[in-house]
Amino acid sequence: MRIIETQVYTFDELSDNAKENAKIELVSEYFWADEATGSLYAFAEEIGIKITDYSMDWCAYGCVNIQWEWIDKKHTNDITVEQFTGYCMDFPLIEEWNDTKDVAIAIGAWVNDCQKDYEYQQSDEYMIEYCEANEYEFTKEGKLI
Numbered sequence: 001m002r003i004i005e006t007q008v009y010t011f012d013e014l015s016d017n018a019k020e021n022a023k024i025e026l027v028s029e030y031f032w033a034d035e036a037t038g039s040l041y042a043f044a045e046e047i048g049i050k051i052t053d054y055s056m057d058w059c060a061y062g063c064v065n066i067q068w069e070w071i072d073k074k075h076t077n078d079i080t081v082e083q084f085t086g087y088c089m090d091f092p093l094i095e096e097w098n099d100t101k102d103v104a105i106a107i108g109a110w111v112n113d114c115q116k117d118y119e120y121q122q123s124d125e126y127m128i129e130y131c132e133a134n135e136y137e138f139t140k141e142g143k144l145i
Helices: 016-026 033-047 090-100 103-121 124-133
Strands: 049-056 064-070
Touching: 016 124, 033 049, 033 090, 033 103, 049 103, 064 103, 090 103, 103 124
Parallel strands: none
Antiparallel strands: 049 064
């Protein structure tokens, strides 16, 4: 066994380059992807559609593929938050559906809000909060200790 001594930094103490390294290590995926897709599937179930194909690259906004088909008669009633997951990504689906009754518009609003949430997750503001909450420390280069 050997002991190596190194200086330890919080995220906000890192250089800009080291912060970028830390972000790459920590947030290559959307933290809330499972909850967000749970909202999408709850929406589908509630209005009577089946998601037949789903893929989304959170890092590349244009890489979205969500295909669906009606499995029940076309649903035209308003929906409420009580019928969903309770996660914040329920709301763009509910609001757009209740306003337009258009599946594509509702899903588009959901994709847009998910993308905004993912982009915020990449910000220094979010990273400082996230790293403080988890008591993360880094090397000078931005590697998680």
